[in-house]
Amino acid sequence: MNRTKILSVVAILFATSLGVSYIHPFGNPHAVTQQPREALLQDAAMPDAAKRVLINKCADCHSQATHWPVYSHLAPMSWLVERDIVVGRQHLNLTHWKELPSDKQEVLSAEIVQQAKKRSMPLPQYLLLHWDARLSESDVAALSSLTAGGATDVGGTHTGDAAQGKSLFERRCTGCHALDSDREGPHLRGAFGRKAGSVPGFSYSPALKNSGVNWNEATLERWLQDSDAMVPNSAMGFSVPKAQNRADLIAFLKSVK
Ligand code: HEC
Ligand code: HEC
Missing domain, CATH: 1.10.760.10 (Cytochrome c-like domain)
Known part of the structure:
Protein backbone atom coordinates (compact mmCIF):
# COMPACT_ATOMS: atom_id res chain seq x y z
CA MET A 1 0.00 0.00 0.00
CA ASN A 2 1.32 3.44 -0.81
CA ARG A 3 1.07 6.41 1.49
CA THR A 4 -2.02 7.97 -0.04
CA LYS A 5 -3.84 4.70 0.25
CA ILE A 6 -2.89 4.34 3.93
CA LEU A 7 -3.92 7.93 4.60
CA SER A 8 -7.27 7.46 2.95
CA VAL A 9 -7.92 4.24 4.89
CA VAL A 10 -7.09 6.08 8.12
CA ALA A 11 -9.35 8.96 7.10
CA ILE A 12 -12.21 6.60 6.32
CA LEU A 13 -11.78 4.77 9.65
CA PHE A 14 -11.72 8.07 11.53
CA ALA A 15 -14.81 9.38 9.74
CA THR A 16 -16.64 6.09 10.33
CA SER A 17 -15.68 6.19 13.98
CA LEU A 18 -16.96 9.75 14.39
CA GLY A 19 -20.08 8.81 12.44
CA VAL A 20 -21.00 5.76 14.48
CA SER A 21 -20.14 7.49 17.76
CA TYR A 22 -23.51 9.19 17.36
CA ILE A 23 -25.02 5.79 18.06
CA HIS A 24 -25.34 5.09 21.77
CA PRO A 25 -25.94 1.36 22.26
CA PHE A 26 -25.90 1.66 26.08
CA GLY A 27 -27.88 4.92 26.38
CA ASN A 28 -26.64 8.45 25.84
CA PRO A 29 -24.93 9.91 28.93
CA HIS A 30 -24.75 13.31 27.20
CA ALA A 31 -28.53 13.56 27.20
CA VAL A 32 -28.81 14.75 30.83
CA THR A 33 -27.92 18.26 32.01
CA GLN A 34 -24.19 18.42 32.76
CA GLN A 35 -23.15 19.94 36.09
CA PRO A 36 -20.02 22.09 36.55
CA ARG A 37 -17.42 20.08 38.53
CA GLU A 38 -17.07 22.93 41.10
CA ALA A 39 -20.76 22.65 41.96
CA LEU A 40 -20.65 18.90 42.66
CA LEU A 41 -21.44 17.98 46.32
CA GLN A 42 -20.99 21.68 47.16
CA ASP A 43 -23.28 21.66 50.16
CA ALA A 44 -23.57 17.94 50.83
CA ALA A 45 -23.27 17.05 54.52
CA MET A 46 -20.07 14.97 54.45
CA PRO A 47 -16.43 15.52 55.46
CA ASP A 48 -14.41 17.58 52.94
CA ALA A 49 -11.74 14.90 52.57
CA ALA A 50 -14.36 12.34 51.46
CA LYS A 51 -15.89 14.88 49.07
CA ARG A 52 -12.52 15.52 47.49
CA VAL A 53 -11.94 11.83 46.74
CA LEU A 54 -15.43 11.40 45.29
CA ILE A 55 -15.02 14.50 43.11
CA ASN A 56 -11.53 13.67 41.86
CA LYS A 57 -11.74 9.91 41.47
CA CYS A 58 -15.37 8.90 41.07
CA ALA A 59 -17.24 11.80 39.48
CA ASP A 60 -16.49 10.89 35.84
CA CYS A 61 -18.83 7.91 36.07
CA HIS A 62 -20.91 8.69 39.16
CA SER A 63 -22.16 12.21 38.47
CA GLN A 64 -23.30 14.55 35.76
CA ALA A 65 -20.04 16.49 36.10
CA THR A 66 -18.18 14.12 33.76
CA HIS A 67 -14.98 15.23 32.02
CA TRP A 68 -14.91 13.99 28.42
CA PRO A 69 -11.46 13.25 26.97
CA VAL A 70 -11.05 13.25 23.16
CA TYR A 71 -11.07 9.44 22.82
CA SER A 72 -14.41 9.29 24.59
CA HIS A 73 -16.00 10.77 21.47
CA LEU A 74 -14.68 8.10 19.10
CA ALA A 75 -16.45 4.78 18.57
CA PRO A 76 -15.98 2.05 19.64
CA MET A 77 -14.12 3.57 22.61
CA SER A 78 -17.01 5.97 23.19
CA TRP A 79 -19.39 3.04 23.64
CA LEU A 80 -17.30 1.46 26.37
CA VAL A 81 -16.93 4.77 28.19
CA GLU A 82 -20.63 5.52 27.82
CA ARG A 83 -21.64 2.13 29.18
CA ASP A 84 -19.59 2.70 32.35
CA ILE A 85 -21.08 6.16 32.81
CA VAL A 86 -24.70 5.17 32.16
CA VAL A 87 -24.47 2.14 34.47
CA GLY A 88 -22.30 3.95 37.03
CA ARG A 89 -24.85 6.78 37.36
CA GLN A 90 -27.67 4.26 37.79
CA HIS A 91 -25.91 2.88 40.86
CA LEU A 92 -24.74 6.18 42.30
CA ASN A 93 -25.26 9.69 40.93
CA LEU A 94 -23.51 12.24 43.12
CA THR A 95 -25.22 15.11 41.29
CA HIS A 96 -28.44 14.08 43.05
CA TRP A 97 -26.88 13.16 46.42
CA LYS A 98 -28.56 15.93 48.38
CA GLU A 99 -32.02 15.01 47.14
CA LEU A 100 -31.72 11.40 48.35
CA PRO A 101 -33.53 10.37 51.54
CA SER A 102 -31.11 9.88 54.44
CA ASP A 103 -31.74 6.12 54.50
CA LYS A 104 -30.59 5.88 50.90
CA GLN A 105 -27.54 8.06 51.60
CA GLU A 106 -26.57 5.76 54.47
CA VAL A 107 -26.81 2.64 52.33
CA LEU A 108 -24.87 4.21 49.45
CA SER A 109 -22.22 5.46 51.89
CA ALA A 110 -21.78 1.92 53.18
CA GLU A 111 -21.48 0.65 49.60
CA ILE A 112 -18.90 3.33 48.78
CA VAL A 113 -16.81 2.30 51.79
CA GLN A 114 -17.07 -1.37 50.81
CA GLN A 115 -16.02 -0.72 47.22
CA ALA A 116 -13.15 1.47 48.40
CA LYS A 117 -11.86 -1.06 50.94
CA LYS A 118 -11.92 -3.82 48.35
CA ARG A 119 -10.29 -1.42 45.86
CA SER A 120 -12.89 -2.56 43.32
CA MET A 121 -13.57 1.05 42.32
CA PRO A 122 -12.61 2.96 40.21
CA LEU A 123 -13.00 0.25 37.56
CA PRO A 124 -9.75 -1.24 36.19
CA GLN A 125 -10.39 -0.01 32.64
CA TYR A 126 -10.59 3.53 34.01
CA LEU A 127 -7.34 3.14 35.96
CA LEU A 128 -5.54 2.13 32.75
CA LEU A 129 -6.04 5.65 31.45
CA HIS A 130 -6.26 7.52 34.77
CA TRP A 131 -3.45 5.92 36.74
CA ASP A 132 -3.62 8.75 39.29
CA ALA A 133 -7.22 7.80 40.18
CA ARG A 134 -6.12 4.66 42.07
CA LEU A 135 -7.22 4.94 45.72
CA SER A 136 -4.43 5.55 48.23
CA GLU A 137 -4.60 4.47 51.90
CA SER A 138 -5.56 8.01 52.87
CA ASP A 139 -8.32 8.08 50.23
CA VAL A 140 -9.80 4.90 51.67
CA ALA A 141 -9.57 6.38 55.16
CA ALA A 142 -11.28 9.57 53.94
CA LEU A 143 -14.12 7.59 52.36
CA SER A 144 -14.44 5.39 55.47
CA SER A 145 -15.38 8.50 57.43
CA LEU A 146 -18.70 8.39 55.55
CA THR A 147 -19.88 5.53 57.77
CA ALA A 148 -17.87 6.30 60.89
CA GLY A 149 -21.09 7.09 62.79
CA GLY A 150 -21.57 3.85 64.70
CA ALA A 151 -24.13 3.64 67.48
CA THR A 152 -25.19 6.89 69.07
CA ASP A 153 -27.18 5.35 71.89
CA VAL A 154 -26.56 2.04 73.60
CA GLY A 155 -28.04 0.40 76.68
CA GLY A 156 -31.51 0.87 78.12
CA THR A 157 -34.36 -1.47 77.39
CA HIS A 158 -36.13 -1.17 74.09
CA THR A 159 -39.02 -3.36 73.08
CA GLY A 160 -38.86 -4.03 69.39
CA ASP A 161 -41.82 -3.59 67.08
C1 HEC B 1 -15.06 4.17 34.88
C2 HEC B 1 -16.23 4.54 35.55
C3 HEC B 1 -16.29 4.43 37.08
C4 HEC B 1 -15.50 5.08 37.98
C5 HEC B 1 -14.38 6.06 37.71
C6 HEC B 1 -15.99 4.69 39.28
N1 HEC B 1 -17.05 3.83 39.15
FE1 HEC B 1 -18.19 3.03 40.64
N2 HEC B 1 -19.30 2.00 39.28
C7 HEC B 1 -19.12 2.03 37.92
C8 HEC B 1 -20.02 1.08 37.28
C9 HEC B 1 -20.13 0.82 35.80
C10 HEC B 1 -20.76 0.48 38.33
C11 HEC B 1 -21.82 -0.60 38.23
C12 HEC B 1 -21.31 -1.93 38.70
C13 HEC B 1 -20.26 -2.53 37.83
O1 HEC B 1 -20.35 -2.49 36.59
O2 HEC B 1 -19.29 -3.09 38.40
C14 HEC B 1 -20.29 1.10 39.57
C15 HEC B 1 -20.79 0.78 40.82
C16 HEC B 1 -20.42 1.45 41.98
C17 HEC B 1 -21.08 1.27 43.26
C18 HEC B 1 -22.27 0.39 43.53
C19 HEC B 1 -21.80 -1.01 43.80
C20 HEC B 1 -22.95 -1.96 43.94
O3 HEC B 1 -22.66 -3.09 44.28
O4 HEC B 1 -24.08 -1.58 43.67
C21 HEC B 1 -20.42 2.06 44.15
C22 HEC B 1 -20.73 2.22 45.62
C23 HEC B 1 -19.34 2.71 43.43
N3 HEC B 1 -19.37 2.33 42.12
C24 HEC B 1 -18.43 3.57 44.00
C25 HEC B 1 -17.40 4.18 43.33
C26 HEC B 1 -16.40 5.01 43.98
C27 HEC B 1 -16.34 5.30 45.46
C28 HEC B 1 -15.56 5.45 42.98
C29 HEC B 1 -14.35 6.34 43.13
C30 HEC B 1 -13.37 5.90 44.09
C31 HEC B 1 -16.03 4.89 41.73
N4 HEC B 1 -17.13 4.11 41.99
C32 HEC B 1 -15.46 5.13 40.49
C33 HEC B 1 -18.25 2.86 37.23
C34 HEC B 1 -17.27 3.65 37.81
C1 HEC C 1 -23.80 -1.94 52.24
C2 HEC C 1 -24.39 -3.24 52.20
C3 HEC C 1 -25.12 -3.72 53.45
C4 HEC C 1 -26.13 -3.08 54.13
C5 HEC C 1 -26.76 -1.74 53.83
C6 HEC C 1 -26.54 -3.99 55.16
N1 HEC C 1 -25.77 -5.12 55.14
FE1 HEC C 1 -25.94 -6.72 56.40
N2 HEC C 1 -24.36 -7.60 55.45
C7 HEC C 1 -23.70 -7.10 54.35
C8 HEC C 1 -22.61 -7.97 54.01
C9 HEC C 1 -21.62 -7.78 52.87
C10 HEC C 1 -22.64 -9.03 54.95
C11 HEC C 1 -21.63 -10.17 55.07
C12 HEC C 1 -20.53 -9.65 55.97
C13 HEC C 1 -19.28 -10.49 56.05
O1 HEC C 1 -19.14 -11.45 55.27
O2 HEC C 1 -18.41 -10.15 56.87
C14 HEC C 1 -23.76 -8.77 55.82
C15 HEC C 1 -24.15 -9.62 56.87
C16 HEC C 1 -25.26 -9.42 57.66
C17 HEC C 1 -25.72 -10.33 58.69
C18 HEC C 1 -25.08 -11.67 59.03
C19 HEC C 1 -25.77 -12.74 58.18
C20 HEC C 1 -25.15 -14.11 58.26
O3 HEC C 1 -25.57 -14.95 57.44
O4 HEC C 1 -24.26 -14.34 59.08
C21 HEC C 1 -26.83 -9.79 59.25
C22 HEC C 1 -27.68 -10.38 60.37
C23 HEC C 1 -27.07 -8.52 58.58
N3 HEC C 1 -26.10 -8.35 57.63
C24 HEC C 1 -28.11 -7.66 58.88
C25 HEC C 1 -28.31 -6.43 58.26
C26 HEC C 1 -29.39 -5.53 58.57
C27 HEC C 1 -30.49 -5.81 59.58
C28 HEC C 1 -29.24 -4.43 57.78
C29 HEC C 1 -30.05 -3.17 57.74
C30 HEC C 1 -30.16 -2.46 58.99
C31 HEC C 1 -28.04 -4.63 56.98
N4 HEC C 1 -27.53 -5.86 57.30
C32 HEC C 1 -27.56 -3.73 56.07
C33 HEC C 1 -23.98 -5.93 53.68
C34 HEC C 1 -24.91 -4.99 54.09
Whole structure:
Protein backbone atom coordinates (compact mmCIF):
# COMPACT_ATOMS: atom_id res chain seq x y z
CA MET A 1 0.00 0.00 0.00
CA ASN A 2 1.32 3.44 -0.81
CA ARG A 3 1.07 6.41 1.49
CA THR A 4 -2.02 7.97 -0.04
CA LYS A 5 -3.84 4.70 0.25
CA ILE A 6 -2.89 4.34 3.93
CA LEU A 7 -3.92 7.93 4.60
CA SER A 8 -7.27 7.46 2.95
CA VAL A 9 -7.92 4.24 4.89
CA VAL A 10 -7.09 6.08 8.12
CA ALA A 11 -9.35 8.96 7.10
CA ILE A 12 -12.21 6.60 6.32
CA LEU A 13 -11.78 4.77 9.65
CA PHE A 14 -11.72 8.07 11.53
CA ALA A 15 -14.81 9.38 9.74
CA THR A 16 -16.64 6.09 10.33
CA SER A 17 -15.68 6.19 13.98
CA LEU A 18 -16.96 9.75 14.39
CA GLY A 19 -20.08 8.81 12.44
CA VAL A 20 -21.00 5.76 14.48
CA SER A 21 -20.14 7.49 17.76
CA TYR A 22 -23.51 9.19 17.36
CA ILE A 23 -25.02 5.79 18.06
CA HIS A 24 -25.34 5.09 21.77
CA PRO A 25 -25.94 1.36 22.26
CA PHE A 26 -25.90 1.66 26.08
CA GLY A 27 -27.88 4.92 26.38
CA ASN A 28 -26.64 8.45 25.84
CA PRO A 29 -24.93 9.91 28.93
CA HIS A 30 -24.75 13.31 27.20
CA ALA A 31 -28.53 13.56 27.20
CA VAL A 32 -28.81 14.75 30.83
CA THR A 33 -27.92 18.26 32.01
CA GLN A 34 -24.19 18.42 32.76
CA GLN A 35 -23.15 19.94 36.09
CA PRO A 36 -20.02 22.09 36.55
CA ARG A 37 -17.42 20.08 38.53
CA GLU A 38 -17.07 22.93 41.10
CA ALA A 39 -20.76 22.65 41.96
CA LEU A 40 -20.65 18.90 42.66
CA LEU A 41 -21.44 17.98 46.32
CA GLN A 42 -20.99 21.68 47.16
CA ASP A 43 -23.28 21.66 50.16
CA ALA A 44 -23.57 17.94 50.83
CA ALA A 45 -23.27 17.05 54.52
CA MET A 46 -20.07 14.97 54.45
CA PRO A 47 -16.43 15.52 55.46
CA ASP A 48 -14.41 17.58 52.94
CA ALA A 49 -11.74 14.90 52.57
CA ALA A 50 -14.36 12.34 51.46
CA LYS A 51 -15.89 14.88 49.07
CA ARG A 52 -12.52 15.52 47.49
CA VAL A 53 -11.94 11.83 46.74
CA LEU A 54 -15.43 11.40 45.29
CA ILE A 55 -15.02 14.50 43.11
CA ASN A 56 -11.53 13.67 41.86
CA LYS A 57 -11.74 9.91 41.47
CA CYS A 58 -15.37 8.90 41.07
CA ALA A 59 -17.24 11.80 39.48
CA ASP A 60 -16.49 10.89 35.84
CA CYS A 61 -18.83 7.91 36.07
CA HIS A 62 -20.91 8.69 39.16
CA SER A 63 -22.16 12.21 38.47
CA GLN A 64 -23.30 14.55 35.76
CA ALA A 65 -20.04 16.49 36.10
CA THR A 66 -18.18 14.12 33.76
CA HIS A 67 -14.98 15.23 32.02
CA TRP A 68 -14.91 13.99 28.42
CA PRO A 69 -11.46 13.25 26.97
CA VAL A 70 -11.05 13.25 23.16
CA TYR A 71 -11.07 9.44 22.82
CA SER A 72 -14.41 9.29 24.59
CA HIS A 73 -16.00 10.77 21.47
CA LEU A 74 -14.68 8.10 19.10
CA ALA A 75 -16.45 4.78 18.57
CA PRO A 76 -15.98 2.05 19.64
CA MET A 77 -14.12 3.57 22.61
CA SER A 78 -17.01 5.97 23.19
CA TRP A 79 -19.39 3.04 23.64
CA LEU A 80 -17.30 1.46 26.37
CA VAL A 81 -16.93 4.77 28.19
CA GLU A 82 -20.63 5.52 27.82
CA ARG A 83 -21.64 2.13 29.18
CA ASP A 84 -19.59 2.70 32.35
CA ILE A 85 -21.08 6.16 32.81
CA VAL A 86 -24.70 5.17 32.16
CA VAL A 87 -24.47 2.14 34.47
CA GLY A 88 -22.30 3.95 37.03
CA ARG A 89 -24.85 6.78 37.36
CA GLN A 90 -27.67 4.26 37.79
CA HIS A 91 -25.91 2.88 40.86
CA LEU A 92 -24.74 6.18 42.30
CA ASN A 93 -25.26 9.69 40.93
CA LEU A 94 -23.51 12.24 43.12
CA THR A 95 -25.22 15.11 41.29
CA HIS A 96 -28.44 14.08 43.05
CA TRP A 97 -26.88 13.16 46.42
CA LYS A 98 -28.56 15.93 48.38
CA GLU A 99 -32.02 15.01 47.14
CA LEU A 100 -31.72 11.40 48.35
CA PRO A 101 -33.53 10.37 51.54
CA SER A 102 -31.11 9.88 54.44
CA ASP A 103 -31.74 6.12 54.50
CA LYS A 104 -30.59 5.88 50.90
CA GLN A 105 -27.54 8.06 51.60
CA GLU A 106 -26.57 5.76 54.47
CA VAL A 107 -26.81 2.64 52.33
CA LEU A 108 -24.87 4.21 49.45
CA SER A 109 -22.22 5.46 51.89
CA ALA A 110 -21.78 1.92 53.18
CA GLU A 111 -21.48 0.65 49.60
CA ILE A 112 -18.90 3.33 48.78
CA VAL A 113 -16.81 2.30 51.79
CA GLN A 114 -17.07 -1.37 50.81
CA GLN A 115 -16.02 -0.72 47.22
CA ALA A 116 -13.15 1.47 48.40
CA LYS A 117 -11.86 -1.06 50.94
CA LYS A 118 -11.92 -3.82 48.35
CA ARG A 119 -10.29 -1.42 45.86
CA SER A 120 -12.89 -2.56 43.32
CA MET A 121 -13.57 1.05 42.32
CA PRO A 122 -12.61 2.96 40.21
CA LEU A 123 -13.00 0.25 37.56
CA PRO A 124 -9.75 -1.24 36.19
CA GLN A 125 -10.39 -0.01 32.64
CA TYR A 126 -10.59 3.53 34.01
CA LEU A 127 -7.34 3.14 35.96
CA LEU A 128 -5.54 2.13 32.75
CA LEU A 129 -6.04 5.65 31.45
CA HIS A 130 -6.26 7.52 34.77
CA TRP A 131 -3.45 5.92 36.74
CA ASP A 132 -3.62 8.75 39.29
CA ALA A 133 -7.22 7.80 40.18
CA ARG A 134 -6.12 4.66 42.07
CA LEU A 135 -7.22 4.94 45.72
CA SER A 136 -4.43 5.55 48.23
CA GLU A 137 -4.60 4.47 51.90
CA SER A 138 -5.56 8.01 52.87
CA ASP A 139 -8.32 8.08 50.23
CA VAL A 140 -9.80 4.90 51.67
CA ALA A 141 -9.57 6.38 55.16
CA ALA A 142 -11.28 9.57 53.94
CA LEU A 143 -14.12 7.59 52.36
CA SER A 144 -14.44 5.39 55.47
CA SER A 145 -15.38 8.50 57.43
CA LEU A 146 -18.70 8.39 55.55
CA THR A 147 -19.88 5.53 57.77
CA ALA A 148 -17.87 6.30 60.89
CA GLY A 149 -21.09 7.09 62.79
CA GLY A 150 -21.57 3.85 64.70
CA ALA A 151 -24.13 3.64 67.48
CA THR A 152 -25.19 6.89 69.07
CA ASP A 153 -27.18 5.35 71.89
CA VAL A 154 -26.56 2.04 73.60
CA GLY A 155 -28.04 0.40 76.68
CA GLY A 156 -31.51 0.87 78.12
CA THR A 157 -34.36 -1.47 77.39
CA HIS A 158 -36.13 -1.17 74.09
CA THR A 159 -39.02 -3.36 73.08
CA GLY A 160 -38.86 -4.03 69.39
CA ASP A 161 -41.82 -3.59 67.08
CA ALA A 162 -41.64 -5.98 64.13
CA ALA A 163 -43.88 -3.82 61.91
CA GLN A 164 -41.61 -0.80 62.42
CA GLY A 165 -38.67 -3.13 61.86
CA LYS A 166 -40.08 -4.26 58.52
CA SER A 167 -40.29 -0.75 57.21
CA LEU A 168 -36.78 0.07 58.49
CA PHE A 169 -35.54 -3.11 56.85
CA GLU A 170 -37.01 -2.06 53.53
CA ARG A 171 -35.46 1.40 53.70
CA ARG A 172 -32.02 0.57 55.09
CA CYS A 173 -31.15 -3.03 54.46
CA THR A 174 -32.59 -3.90 51.05
CA GLY A 175 -29.84 -1.97 49.30
CA CYS A 176 -27.71 -5.05 50.07
CA HIS A 177 -29.99 -7.75 51.49
CA ALA A 178 -33.20 -9.52 50.54
CA LEU A 179 -35.13 -11.97 52.67
CA ASP A 180 -34.92 -14.84 50.22
CA SER A 181 -32.03 -14.25 47.85
CA ASP A 182 -28.36 -13.47 48.30
CA ARG A 183 -27.28 -10.10 47.02
CA GLU A 184 -24.33 -8.04 48.20
CA GLY A 185 -25.21 -9.44 51.62
CA PRO A 186 -26.64 -12.91 52.40
CA HIS A 187 -30.41 -13.55 52.52
CA LEU A 188 -31.82 -12.81 55.96
CA ARG A 189 -34.91 -15.00 56.31
CA GLY A 190 -34.00 -17.39 59.11
CA ALA A 191 -30.90 -15.39 60.07
CA PHE A 192 -32.22 -15.19 63.62
CA GLY A 193 -31.09 -18.44 65.24
CA ARG A 194 -28.64 -19.19 62.44
CA LYS A 195 -24.89 -19.52 62.83
CA ALA A 196 -23.08 -16.46 61.45
CA GLY A 197 -21.54 -16.90 58.02
CA SER A 198 -23.40 -20.11 57.26
CA VAL A 199 -25.40 -19.47 54.07
CA PRO A 200 -23.97 -22.00 51.58
CA GLY A 201 -22.44 -20.42 48.50
CA PHE A 202 -22.41 -16.86 49.86
CA SER A 203 -18.89 -15.43 49.91
CA TYR A 204 -18.51 -14.13 53.44
CA SER A 205 -15.44 -12.45 54.86
CA PRO A 206 -13.23 -15.08 56.52
CA ALA A 207 -13.64 -13.05 59.73
CA LEU A 208 -17.41 -13.53 59.93
CA LYS A 209 -17.31 -17.10 58.65
CA ASN A 210 -14.91 -18.12 61.42
CA SER A 211 -16.42 -15.95 64.14
CA GLY A 212 -18.38 -18.72 65.86
CA VAL A 213 -21.19 -16.23 66.49
CA ASN A 214 -24.83 -17.37 66.69
CA TRP A 215 -27.46 -14.76 65.80
CA ASN A 216 -29.75 -13.88 68.70
CA GLU A 217 -30.99 -10.62 70.28
CA ALA A 218 -27.69 -9.85 71.98
CA THR A 219 -25.38 -10.64 69.09
CA LEU A 220 -27.58 -8.88 66.52
CA GLU A 221 -27.67 -5.83 68.78
CA ARG A 222 -23.89 -5.67 68.81
CA TRP A 223 -23.64 -6.41 65.07
CA LEU A 224 -26.00 -3.58 64.19
CA GLN A 225 -24.29 -1.20 66.64
CA ASP A 226 -20.90 -1.65 65.05
CA SER A 227 -20.20 -4.79 63.02
CA ASP A 228 -16.51 -4.00 62.62
CA ALA A 229 -15.97 -3.60 66.36
CA MET A 230 -17.77 -6.89 67.03
CA VAL A 231 -16.07 -8.90 64.26
CA PRO A 232 -12.91 -7.08 63.11
CA ASN A 233 -12.35 -7.30 59.33
CA SER A 234 -15.90 -8.34 58.62
CA ALA A 235 -17.38 -6.79 55.52
CA MET A 236 -20.77 -5.27 56.26
CA GLY A 237 -19.66 -1.71 56.98
CA PHE A 238 -23.13 -0.55 57.97
CA SER A 239 -24.56 0.39 61.33
CA VAL A 240 -27.83 1.54 62.84
CA PRO A 241 -27.21 4.42 65.24
CA LYS A 242 -30.49 4.38 67.21
CA ALA A 243 -31.22 1.72 69.85
CA GLN A 244 -34.97 1.73 69.18
CA ASN A 245 -34.38 1.16 65.46
CA ARG A 246 -32.09 -1.77 66.22
CA ALA A 247 -34.66 -3.32 68.56
CA ASP A 248 -37.35 -2.98 65.86
CA LEU A 249 -35.11 -4.54 63.22
CA ILE A 250 -34.23 -7.45 65.50
CA ALA A 251 -37.93 -8.04 66.28
CA PHE A 252 -38.56 -8.13 62.53
CA LEU A 253 -35.69 -10.54 61.82
CA LYS A 254 -36.97 -12.80 64.59
CA SER A 255 -40.42 -12.81 63.00
CA VAL A 256 -39.26 -13.93 59.55
CA LYS A 257 -38.65 -17.63 59.89
C1 HEC B 1 -15.06 4.17 34.88
C2 HEC B 1 -16.23 4.54 35.55
C3 HEC B 1 -16.29 4.43 37.08
C4 HEC B 1 -15.50 5.08 37.98
C5 HEC B 1 -14.38 6.06 37.71
C6 HEC B 1 -15.99 4.69 39.28
N1 HEC B 1 -17.05 3.83 39.15
FE1 HEC B 1 -18.19 3.03 40.64
N2 HEC B 1 -19.30 2.00 39.28
C7 HEC B 1 -19.12 2.03 37.92
C8 HEC B 1 -20.02 1.08 37.28
C9 HEC B 1 -20.13 0.82 35.80
C10 HEC B 1 -20.76 0.48 38.33
C11 HEC B 1 -21.82 -0.60 38.23
C12 HEC B 1 -21.31 -1.93 38.70
C13 HEC B 1 -20.26 -2.53 37.83
O1 HEC B 1 -20.35 -2.49 36.59
O2 HEC B 1 -19.29 -3.09 38.40
C14 HEC B 1 -20.29 1.10 39.57
C15 HEC B 1 -20.79 0.78 40.82
C16 HEC B 1 -20.42 1.45 41.98
C17 HEC B 1 -21.08 1.27 43.26
C18 HEC B 1 -22.27 0.39 43.53
C19 HEC B 1 -21.80 -1.01 43.80
C20 HEC B 1 -22.95 -1.96 43.94
O3 HEC B 1 -22.66 -3.09 44.28
O4 HEC B 1 -24.08 -1.58 43.67
C21 HEC B 1 -20.42 2.06 44.15
C22 HEC B 1 -20.73 2.22 45.62
C23 HEC B 1 -19.34 2.71 43.43
N3 HEC B 1 -19.37 2.33 42.12
C24 HEC B 1 -18.43 3.57 44.00
C25 HEC B 1 -17.40 4.18 43.33
C26 HEC B 1 -16.40 5.01 43.98
C27 HEC B 1 -16.34 5.30 45.46
C28 HEC B 1 -15.56 5.45 42.98
C29 HEC B 1 -14.35 6.34 43.13
C30 HEC B 1 -13.37 5.90 44.09
C31 HEC B 1 -16.03 4.89 41.73
N4 HEC B 1 -17.13 4.11 41.99
C32 HEC B 1 -15.46 5.13 40.49
C33 HEC B 1 -18.25 2.86 37.23
C34 HEC B 1 -17.27 3.65 37.81
C1 HEC C 1 -23.80 -1.94 52.24
C2 HEC C 1 -24.39 -3.24 52.20
C3 HEC C 1 -25.12 -3.72 53.45
C4 HEC C 1 -26.13 -3.08 54.13
C5 HEC C 1 -26.76 -1.74 53.83
C6 HEC C 1 -26.54 -3.99 55.16
N1 HEC C 1 -25.77 -5.12 55.14
FE1 HEC C 1 -25.94 -6.72 56.40
N2 HEC C 1 -24.36 -7.60 55.45
C7 HEC C 1 -23.70 -7.10 54.35
C8 HEC C 1 -22.61 -7.97 54.01
C9 HEC C 1 -21.62 -7.78 52.87
C10 HEC C 1 -22.64 -9.03 54.95
C11 HEC C 1 -21.63 -10.17 55.07
C12 HEC C 1 -20.53 -9.65 55.97
C13 HEC C 1 -19.28 -10.49 56.05
O1 HEC C 1 -19.14 -11.45 55.27
O2 HEC C 1 -18.41 -10.15 56.87
C14 HEC C 1 -23.76 -8.77 55.82
C15 HEC C 1 -24.15 -9.62 56.87
C16 HEC C 1 -25.26 -9.42 57.66
C17 HEC C 1 -25.72 -10.33 58.69
C18 HEC C 1 -25.08 -11.67 59.03
C19 HEC C 1 -25.77 -12.74 58.18
C20 HEC C 1 -25.15 -14.11 58.26
O3 HEC C 1 -25.57 -14.95 57.44
O4 HEC C 1 -24.26 -14.34 59.08
C21 HEC C 1 -26.83 -9.79 59.25
C22 HEC C 1 -27.68 -10.38 60.37
C23 HEC C 1 -27.07 -8.52 58.58
N3 HEC C 1 -26.10 -8.35 57.63
C24 HEC C 1 -28.11 -7.66 58.88
C25 HEC C 1 -28.31 -6.43 58.26
C26 HEC C 1 -29.39 -5.53 58.57
C27 HEC C 1 -30.49 -5.81 59.58
C28 HEC C 1 -29.24 -4.43 57.78
C29 HEC C 1 -30.05 -3.17 57.74
C30 HEC C 1 -30.16 -2.46 58.99
C31 HEC C 1 -28.04 -4.63 56.98
N4 HEC C 1 -27.53 -5.86 57.30
C32 HEC C 1 -27.56 -3.73 56.07
C33 HEC C 1 -23.98 -5.93 53.68
C34 HEC C 1 -24.91 -4.99 54.09
